[in-house]
Amino acid sequence: MTTPVVTLREITAETVRTICDLEPHEAQKGFVAPNAVSIAQAHFNPAAVFRAIYADEEPVGFIMWRPEGDGANCFLWRFMIDRRHQGKGYGREAIALWLKGLPALGYRIARLSYLPGAAGPHGFYRAQGFEDTGEQRANGERVMELLL
Template sequence: MKIQLCEVTNETVRAVCALEVRDDQKGYVAANALSIAQAHFEPTAVFRAIHLGEHPIGFVQWRSAETPGTATLWRFMIDRAHQGARHGRAALDLALQHMKSSGFETVETSVVLGPSSPLEFYLAQGFVELGRTTPGGEWLLSRPL
C-alpha cells in the first residue's frame, strides 16, 4: 500500500484524532486534536492526515517560519501501531516535497530531548542540529529542501 498525504475531512477527523504515539512518546508531540485546533488560528498552517491506502496512520502539520523561505515542521506523528515500518520516512519525504513545491527552501523543526525523543529520526532524514533552543526549550533542527 502507498503512503499519501490527505486532507483531514469530516469523515476522517475522528480517526485522525484517535491516532496515538507510544506511551513513552506522549510527552514529545501534542495530540492531533490540539494540533488541528491550533491550525485554525495560524493563517499559514497546512495539516494533513498521513494515509496508508485509505486509512489514516499519522498526522503532519507545517507553517511559514519567521525567516522568509523557511517552513516550520510543526507536528509530525505516526500511530503506535504503524511505527517501525518506514512509513514515517515516506510521509516526511512527501511533506518535504509539498513544502518545496510551495516555494520553501529550508525547513526547521524542534524536538523535546529525552529517552524517546525523535532527534535521531530527524538526523537520519538529513536534519542538522542548530545548537540552540526555542524560547520553550525545544532543540532546533534544520535542513535544506
C-alpha cells in the same frame, strides 16, 4: 505483498475523529501534542497546513507545518505516526513526501524543533537529513533544519 503507498490527505468532517484517535506510544506522548489539539491550533493560525498521513486507505499519522520568518523557511510544527504503525517506514515516507513538495512552494529550508529525551524524535529526524542548529528555545526545544 506490495508496500503500501503513503499519501498526505486533507482531513474532513468524515475523517477528523479517526485522525484524532491516532496516538504515539505512551513513552512518546510528552513529545507531541494530541492531534485534536494540533487541529484546533491550526484553525486559529491561518498559515498552518495540516494533513493526515495514510498508508493506502488506512490513516496512520498526522503532519502540520507553517511558513516561518521571511517565508523561505517552512517549519514542521507537528508530526506523529500512530503507535500501531511505527517501524513500517511510513514516517520516513511521509517526511520525504512533505519535503519533496516544499521547493515548489518557494521554501528553501525546512526547520523543526524537538524536545530531547530517550523516546524523542531526534534520531529519526537526523536519519531524514535534518541537522542540529545549536539553537534552543525558551521551552527547552532544540532546533534542526534541512536545506532543500
